[in-house]
Amino acid sequence: MAEAIARQMIGAETKFESAGIHAYEGASVTKEAIRAMKRRGIDIRGHRARPLDGLDLSCFDLIIALDRMIADELLYKGVDAAKLLSFDINDPYGKGFEAYLEADAAIDRELRKLFDHPESASPDEI
Numbered sequence: 001m002a003e004a005i006a007r008q009m010i011g012a013e014t015k016f017e018s019a020g021i022h023a024y025e026g027a028s029v030t031k032e033a034i035r036a037m038k039r040r041g042i043d044i045r046g047h048r049a050r051p052l053d054g055l056d057l058s059c060f061d062l063i064i065a066l067d068r069m070i071a072d073e074l075l076y077k078g079v080d081a082a083k084l085l086s087f088d089i090n091d092p093y094g095k096g097f098e099a100y101l102e103a104d105a106a107i108d109r110e111l112r113k114l115f116d117h118p119e120s121a122s123p124d125e126i
Contacts, residue, residue, distance in 0.1 A: 005111060033092075
């Protein structure tokens with residue numbers, strides 16, 4: 001979700017990659033995530049999970065961890081702390097559609113602060 005929201009917010013000129021600490025290679029996106037992103041006009045049905053170990057993190061200018069536990073794991077794996085930013089977003093997995101909407105709103109809010117985009121694209125405000 002974060003990759004899709006960032007791509008919509010910033011555009012195709014910036015490279016975004018998504019990976020998970022405990023992701024199962026090739027796993028499909030949850031139906032709740034698909035539904036939440038559909039409200040934004042984003043189709044993520046084709047997105048597939050991939051583990052963090054498949055990326056060379058030294059190539060990135062900025063790495064965003066969606067929570068402190070993920071940030072700690074990234075630091076343990078050797079990510080440069082100067083390139084690491086940690087949000088405080090609850091993982092919605094297994095918690096129902098409302099949790100995905102809350103995560104969507106939190107991701108949107110944090111990315112808008114980071115990228116200095118004050119206007120909201122929240123589906124509830126369109």
